[in-house]
Amino acid sequence: MSLNLLKEFDIDLELLRTVLIRLEDTIIFCLAERAQFMTNDVIYQPNKMEFKDGFSGSFLDWFLQEVETVHAKVRRYNSPDEYPFTKNLPAPILSDLEYPKLLVKNEININDEIKKIYIEKVVQKISEHGDDSNYGSAATRDIECLQALSRRIHYGKFVAESKFRDPKYHDEYVRLIKEQNGPAIDKLLTNELVEKKVLERIRKKTLIYGQDFDSLTFEIVQDPNSSGLVCTDISSSANISESAKKSKIDSDVVVELYRDHVIPLTKFVEVHHKNIYKMSAKTNPSATKPKPSRKGKQNWRKNIDLSEVEQALDENRQELINSGVLIKDQKDDSLFSLDVLPDNNIKAPKKKLYIDTVLTSTSKIVVPGKQLVTKKALYDPAKSKQVQAMIKKLGSNQPKKEKRVRVEKFDIWSESAPTIPRISLNPNQNGFSDAVFLYSKKKPRVPQSSIELRKLITPAVELPDPGMSYIPREEDRQLIERAEIIASEMDKNVEDDKTVVDSDEENDEETDGDNDKDLPPKKKPTIRKTSAQRRKQDRLNKKLKTIAGRKARKLKALQIRRINKLKTELEQEMEDKENARKLKLEILQKKSLLPKTKIGKYRIKPVDAVVKLGNEVTGSLRTLETEGSLLAESFVGMQRRNLIEPRIPVT
Numbered sequence: 314m315s316l317n318l319l320k321e322f323d324i325d326l327e328l329l330r331t332v333l334i335r336l337e338d339t340i341i342f343c344l345a346e347r348a349q350f351m352t353n354d355v356i357y358q359p360n361k362m363e364f365k366d367g368f369s370g371s372f373l374d375w376f377l378q379e380v381e382t383v384h385a386k387v388r389r390y391n392s393p394d395e396y397p398f399t400k401n402l403p404a405p406i407l408s409d410l411e412y413p414k415l416l417v418k419n420e421i422n423i424n425d426e427i428k429k430i431y432i433e434k435v436v437q438k439i440s441e442h443g444d445d446s447n448y449g450s451a452a453t454r455d456i457e458c459l460q461a462l463s464r465r466i467h468y469g470k471f472v473a474e475s476k477f478r479d480p481k482y483h484d485e486y487v488r489l490i491k492e493q494n495g496p497a498i499d500k501l502l503t504n505e506l507v508e509k510k511v512l513e514r515i516r517k518k519t520l521i522y523g524q525d526f527d528s529l530t531f532e533i534v535q536d537p538n539s540s541g542l543v544c545t546d547i548s549s550s551a552n553i554s555e556s557a558k559k560s561k562i563d564s565d566v567v568v569e570l571y572r573d574h575v576i577p578l579t580k581f582v583e584v585h586h587k588n589i590y591k592m593s594a595k596t597n598p599s600a601t602k603p604k605p606s607r608k609g610k611q612n613w614r615k616n617i618d619l620s621e622v623e624q625a626l627d628e629n630r631q632e633l634i635n636s637g638v639l640i641k642d643q644k645d646d647s648l649f650s651l652d653v654l655p656d657n658n659i660k661a662p663k664k665k666l667y668i669d670t671v672l673t674s675t676s677k678i679v680v681p682g683k684q685l686v687t688k689k690a691l692y693d694p695a696k697s698k699q700v701q702a703m704i705k706k707l708g709s710n711q712p713k714k715e716k717r718v719r720v721e722k723f724d725i726w727s728e729s730a731p732t733i734p735r736i737s738l739n740p741n742q743n744g745f746s747d748a749v750f751l752y753s754k755k756k757p758r759v760p761q762s763s764i765e766l767r768k769l770i771t772p773a774v775e776l777p778d779p780g781m782s783y784i785p786r787e788e789d790r791q792l793i794e795r796a797e798i799i800a801s802e803m804d805k806n807v808e809d810d811k812t813v814v815d816s817d818e819e820n821d822e823e824t825d826g827d828n829d830k831d832l833p834p835k836k837k838p839t840i841r842k843t844s845a846q847r848r849k850q851d852r853l854n855k856k857l858k859t860i861a862g863r864k865a866r867k868l869k870a871l872q873i874r875r876i877n878k879l880k881t882e883l884e885q886e887m888e889d890k891e892n893a894r895k896l897k898l899e900i901l902q903k904k905s906l907l908p909k910t911k912i913g914k915y916r917i918k919p920v921d922a923v924v925k926l927g928n929e930v931t932g933s934l935r936t937l938e939t940e941g942s943l944l945a946e947s948f949v950g951m952q953r954r955n956l957i958e959p960r961i962p963v964t
C-alpha cells in the first residue's frame with residue numbers, strides 16, 4: 314500500500330511497515346524485469362558514448378538526468394518520500410504542493426551509495442554477463458529499480474520519526490541524542506524479529522514471482538471475507554532443478570541484497586534522521602519532550618515552539634549537504650590526516666651556495682706532508698703557449714732539461730738525513746710542482762737546542778783553568794781571539810750575502826722583463842683584401858721576408874751568441890752561489906757547534922783577569938787574601954754557557 318502524504322495521518326509504525334512490504338513486490342518485479350537483459354556494462358562506464366548535447370558521463374547517468382529532469386519539473390521531489398539521483402535539477406514548473414510537516418526538514422540523500430551498490434553488486438548477479446545492445450531497455454529497468462530501492466531505504470526517515478515519538482522510547486532517544494551516541498541509537502531502532510520476517514518474506518516472494526506459473530497447480534476459491542477470489546493448495550508439478558532453472562531471478566541474490574544493503578542502509582537513514590534532533594536536545598530540552606496534545610495526536614505540535622529546532626536542523630542540514638554525514642558521526646581519521654610523507658617537490662638547491670665557494674680553500678701553498686696540489690691546479694709556465702712559441706722561435710739551443718728526480722719518503726727524525734740531489738728551481742726545467750715536491754719532501758732543519766750543544770762541548774760545571782784567576786794560558790787566549798775574528802767575519806759575510814742575493818733578484822727581474830718583450834704579439838683580426846691588394850701585399854711580404862730574413866738571421870746569431878754568453882755567466886754565477894752556499898753552510902755548521910755567544914739582550918762583559926800586580930801586593934804574603942770570588946766566576950761561567958740569561962744588576 315502507498316501512503317498519501319498530502320493528507321495528515323498518524324505516523325504509525327505498523328502502517329509504515331505495510332508500505333515497506335508493498336515496496337518489496339515492486340523491487341522484486343523491477344529486478345526480474347532487469348534480469349531479462351545482459352549486463353551491458355558499457356552503459357555504466359563514463360565517456361564510452363558521444364552525446365551530441367556535450368554530456369560527459371555514462372549512458373545511465375544521461376538517462377537518469379533526462380528522466381529526473383522531467384520528474385523534477387512536475388515536482389516529484391517535493392514529496393518527502395522521493396529523492397533524486399541527479400544533482401542540480403530544475404525547479405518545478407508547477408506551484409509547490411503543501412505536504413503536512415511529518416518530518417523535520419532534512420537533506421539526507423544516500424542515492425550515490427545506492428547506485429554504486431546496485432551497479433557493482435546487484436546487476437552483475439541478476440543478469441547474464443555480456444552485451445546485447447539493449448542499452449535503452451536495460452537503462453529503463455535500472456532506473457525503475459533504483460527509484461524503488463531509493464524510496465524503500467529513505468522511508469527509514471518516517472520509521473525513525475515514528476519510533477522517536479513513541480512515548481515508551483522517547484526519553485531514551487532524547488538521552489542518546491544528547492550523548493550523540495550513534496551506536497546506541499542504532500541498537501534502539503533495530504528490531505531483529507521484523508528483519509528476520511522481512512528476509513523470509515523476500516525469499517518466498519522471489520521464489521513464487523520468479524518461477525514459471527504454467528507448472529503451478531492451485532485451487533481458485535471465493536474469499537469468504539470479501540467479494541474477491543483467492544488461491545489455495547498451490548503446488549508445482551515441475552521438478553526442483555527445472556523450476557530453479559526457469560526462475561526469472563535468483564532468490565539468493567534478492568535476499569542477500571536486502572540482508573547486506575537494503576536493511577543496513579534503511580537503518581543508516583533512520584539513525585541520521587534521529588541525529589538531526591541532537592541540536593534541539595542540546596539547546597532546548599523542553600522542545601524535545603512533546604507536550605500532550607489537547608486534541609489528540611494530530612495537533613500535538615501546535616503547543617511547541619520549534620524555532621530552535623529549525624535553527625539546529627539548518628546547521629545539521631548544512632553539514633549533511635557539505636559532507637553527506639554529520640561531522641560528529643565521522644571518525645577522527647576521516648576528518649584529520651597527518652602529512653608524514655616527504656614533499657618531493659622540494660628539490661635540493663642545485664646551485665652551489667655562495668658561502669661554500671667562499672669557504673673552499675684555493676690556496677696553492679702545499680703544507681709539507683699534506684696531499685700535494687695536483688699539477689693541473691698549479692700554473693706551469695713551461696707548458697704555456699707563449700713560452701712554447703718563444704722556445705720555437707729561438708731555436709733548439711735551449712739548455713737541456715735536467716732529469717726530474719723523485720726522492721723516496723723518509724723519516725724526518727732519523728739521524729742521517731738522505732742526500733737530496735740539488736735541482737734547479739727554474740720552472741722551465743723541472744716544473745714548478747717538482748720544486749714544490751722537493752721542498753715539501755726536504756728534511757726540515759731541526760734546530761739543535763743550545764742545551765744539547767752545551768752537553769756536546771762544555772762540561773756542566775766549568776772548572777777554572779789552573780791559574781785562571783790570574784793569567785789565562787796563551788793558547789787559550791789566542792783561541793778566544795780567533796773565535797772573535799771568525800764571528801766578526803761571519804757577520805760581515807752574512808751582510809755581503811744579503812747584498813748579493815738582492816742584486817741577483819734584481820737581475821732576475823730584468824731578464825723576466827726582457828722575456829715579456831720577446832713574447833709574440835697578439836693576433837690582429839684579418840680584413841678581406843682584393844686580388845690586387847693581395848698581389849701587392851705578396852710582393853711586399855717577399856721583400857720584407859728577404860730583409861726580415863737577413864735581420865732575423867743576424868738577430869738569431871746575436872741571440873745565440875748571447876745565449877752562450879748568458880749560459881756561461883749563469884753557470885759561473887750558479888757555481889759561485891753554490892760555493893758561497895757551501896761556505897755559508899760550513900760556517901753555520903761550525904758556528905752551530907760553538908756555544909751561543911749570548912742569550913737575552915745583554916752581552917757578558919769580558920772580565921779582566923783578577924790578579925794583583927806586584928806593587929799592589931803589600932804586607933806579608935800570609936795576610937794576602939784570595940782575589941775574586943769563585944761564586945761570581947761560576948755565575949759568569951753559567952751565563953757564558955747560556956745556562957742563565959745575563960742581566961744588568963739593578964742597583
Ligand SMILES: C=C(O[C@@H]1C=C(C(=O)O)C=C[C@H]1O)C(=O)O
Pocket residue numbers: 330333472502503504505507508511575576577579580
Ligand atoms: C524498518 C524498521 O526498522 C529497522 C529496519 C528494518 C528494515 O529495513 O526492514 C526492519 C526492522 C528494523 O531493524 C522497522 O522496525 O520496521
